[in-house]
Amino acid sequence: MNRTLYSFLWWLALPIVLARLWWRGRKEPGYRAQWGERLGFYPAVPRVPMTFMVHAVSVGETRAAQPLVEALLARWPDSRVLLTHMTPTGRATGRALFAQHGARVIQSYLPYDTGFMVRRFLRHYTPRICILMETEVWPNLIAGCAAQQVPVALVNARLSERSLRRGQRFGTLMSGAARAITVVAAQTEDDAARIRSLGAPKVAVTGSIKFDVVPPQAALDTGAWLRARWAERPVFLCASTREGEEALILDAWTRLQDKPERALLAIVPRHPQRFEDVAQLVRARGLRLQRRSEMTDAAVDADVLLGDSMGEMFAYYAACDCAYIGGSLLPLGGQNLIEACALGKPVLVGEHTFNFLDATEEAVAAGAALRLPDADSLLAQAVRLLCDTHARERMGAAAAAFASRHRGATLRTVELLQQEFD
Numbered sequence: 001m002n003r004t005l006y007s008f009l010w011w012l013a014l015p016i017v018l019a020r021l022w023w024r025g026r027k028e029p030g031y032r033a034q035w036g037e038r039l040g041f042y043p044a045v046p047r048v049p050m051t052f053m054v055h056a057v058s059v060g061e062t063r064a065a066q067p068l069v070e071a072l073l074a075r076w077p078d079s080r081v082l083l084t085h086m087t088p089t090g091r092a093t094g095r096a097l098f099a100q101h102g103a104r105v106i107q108s109y110l111p112y113d114t115g116f117m118v119r120r121f122l123r124h125y126t127p128r129i130c131i132l133m134e135t136e137v138w139p140n141l142i143a144g145c146a147a148q149q150v151p152v153a154l155v156n157a158r159l160s161e162r163s164l165r166r167g168q169r170f171g172t173l174m175s176g177a178a179r180a181i182t183v184v185a186a187q188t189e190d191d192a193a194r195i196r197s198l199g200a201p202k203v204a205v206t207g208s209i210k211f212d213v214v215p216p217q218a219a220l221d222t223g224a225w226l227r228a229r230w231a232e233r234p235v236f237l238c239a240s241t242r243e244g245e246e247a248l249i250l251d252a253w254t255r256l257q258d259k260p261e262r263a264l265l266a267i268v269p270r271h272p273q274r275f276e277d278v279a280q281l282v283r284a285r286g287l288r289l290q291r292r293s294e295m296t297d298a299a300v301d302a303d304v305l306l307g308d309s310m311g312e313m314f315a316y317y318a319a320c321d322c323a324y325i326g327g328s329l330l331p332l333g334g335q336n337l338i339e340a341c342a343l344g345k346p347v348l349v350g351e352h353t354f355n356f357l358d359a360t361e362e363a364v365a366a367g368a369a370l371r372l373p374d375a376d377s378l379l380a381q382a383v384r385l386l387c388d389t390h391a392r393e394r395m396g397a398a399a400a401a402f403a404s405r406h407r408g409a410t411l412r413t414v415e416l417l418q419q420e421f422d
Contacts, residue, residue, distance in 0.1 A: 001173045003139050010114050010140075017112065027273035030088025037109040040117030042124045045106060050079040053127035055110055058090040059310075060336060061133045064156060066097050067212040067410040068131075073104055075414055082125050084110040089272060089310060096311050110141070118144040129421050131155055135163065139177040151182040151421050155413050156209045158187045159194040160333075160354045167198055175199045183420050185413045188358045204416055207409030208359060210338045215314045223318025229300050230319065234260045234386040236379075237320035239313060240270040240335040242327045246278050248375035249324075250285050250304075256379055260386050264300065268307030268316055270326060270335065275308040282306065314339060322346040322385045322392060328353050329375055334360065341368050342403040346385055346395035348378055362406075368399035 018035075025032035036042070052072050056062040062085065069081050083098070083105055085091045091107055098105040108125075111117035118140050130145045130152045132138075137154065145152045159167075167174040178198035185206040186192035192203045238249055246267055253265050269278050282289045282304045290302035292309045307316055317323060317340045325347060328334035333355030337347050347369035353360040363369035372378040385392045 001170050003143060003173060003176065006139060006173050007114055010112060014112065014114075024273070028088060030092070033088065034109055038111055040111045040120035042108060042121070045125070046103075047126075048078065048080045050076060050128045051082050051125060052076075052079055052129050052131060053082045053084060053125065054131045054133065055084045055136050056090060056094065056133045057085060057110075057136055058087040059093045061136075062090045062093045062097065063213060063313075063339075064210045064336075065133055067214070068155065068209055068413060069098065069105065071410050071414045073101060075418070079104075079128075081105045082127060083107045086110060093311055110138075113138045113140045115140050115144065122148050122150065129153060129417070131417075134158055137167075137174065137177050137181075139173055142177045142180045146180050152180065153183050153185065153417055153420070154181050154195075154200075155185040155206075155417075156187060156409070157184050157195060158191045158355075159198075160357065161194070162354055164194045164197065183416060185409075185416055187409075190358060202420075206412040206416060207406060208338070209409045209413060210336055210359075211342070211403055211406040212408070212410040213339065213342070215318065215339075215343060219312065219314035220318050222312060222315035226295075226315060226319035229295060229297070230264055230305075231299050233300070234263045235266055235320045236263065236382045236386060237266045237268070237316055237323040238326060239268050239316060239323050239340070240326040241267055241278075242270055242330065242332050243274060243277075245326055245329050245375075246281050248329055249379065250281055250287070252375040252379040254285055254287070255376070256383060259383055263383070263386060264305060265303065266305040266307060266316065266320060268313065272308070272310060275306065279306055279308075314343070317343045317345055320345060322348065322382060322395075324348045324350075324378060324382065327355070329378065337363055337369060338403060341399035344396040344400035346370075346392055347399060348372060348381060350374075350378065363399070363402055366398055366402040367395060368402040370395075 021031050054065055056065040083094045094107055111121045122144050127150055130150050132154045134156050142152050175198055178200045181200050184195050184200050184203040186195055186203055187208045189205055192205050196203050287303040290300050290305050292307045323340045323345050325335050325337045328350035331352045334353035336356055340347050349360055349369055349371050351373055364371055372381055
């Protein structure tokens with residue numbers, strides 16, 4: 001596929017894309033806000049000497065971008081960061097993370113990847129550098145940056161074998177975009193090799209910025225408050241679960257006969273529009289439900305806690321005894337386990353972790369994580385950890401050491417950017 005055909009298909013699909021956006025807004029009203037930005041129309045902003053554009057599509061990428069954004073603002077005191085997103089949850093996360101910086105961090109939705117909208121976006125914000133996080137390769141955006149002499153950096157970059165095969169099927173569309181990227185900061189040597197095979201001219205290995213994310217004190221305070229509400233109850237957290245996983249987990253949990261007395265199962269779905277669906281799954285199994293949004297200072301006396309809040313994942317990790325990282329029981333690719341490790345929590349994952357394969361494999365090898373084949377073995381292992389303080393502390397210490405060993409990617413990334421663009 002070439003870029004002309006790609007752009008034509010975008011225009012054909014646009015009515016469907018907008019209709020789907022409106023439909024998603026039924027459960028998540030944020031999808032019905034700021035439509036003008038998605039189409040290339042923006043509010044006036046003051047000019048500054050240098051604007052770093054950082055594209056972080058959703059919640060995970062936005063949290064991962066935090067140490068990079070902080071480092072950019074510190075290294076270039078006269079600069080501003082334009083943080084762009086594709087989801088309202090990502091935008092809300094960015095707003096909460098960077099509120100203290102005021103006008104030095106502004107936010108917008110990235111426009112849909114058509115030439116017209118991209119040109120309006122670049123003319124309006126005039127970024128000095130376009131920084132894309134992880135996997136966000138947009139052919140027309142990259143071409144538009146090249147036309148306006150805006151360097152493009154792909155940072156914290158990762159590319160699985162699966163994604164590489166998918167990209168190769170698009171032929172010159174993806175290879176042309178890769179060749180136009182000025183510099184790539186890859187997470188691992190394997191990621192770097194796969195990205196080079198697409199044609200990227202300059203690729204360096206800097207590690208994962210996610211290891212440099214520091215838990216905010218407010219999140220730790222919230223975690224302590226949650227822990228106090230849970231009192232001495234053993235707590236197994238299922239974090240960032242995806243559709244289909246909660247039913248498997250709940251069924252396996254109810255089948256277990258040897259759970260510790262008053263053990264609490266906490267489930268935090270990845271997508272907020274699914275909170276009510278998960279609540280119904282809990283009730284359908286006759287389990288008592290407590291919503292995080294309805295918690296008071298009273299002790300939690302339910303069987304299952306539903307984490308129906310946004311931006312509190314660090315707090316949940318801080319409060320739990322061990323954690324399952326969602327998206328890995330089913331072939332969905334898994335989620336990031338680094339935050340749990342950084343807080344010294346034993347981590348459990350399923351078989352399907354291709355989105356974070358290297359970090360997960362290293363965590364397993366380090367004794368920080370265990371990989372389980374199905375929901376029954378996952379819950380059985382969770383119960384063993386809840387009952388065995390020594391094993392839990394040993395895994396938690398290994399997790400904290402694993403996270404500590406990999407820090408420093410942010411500094412290496414900023415130094416790479418400075419070499420290329422300053």
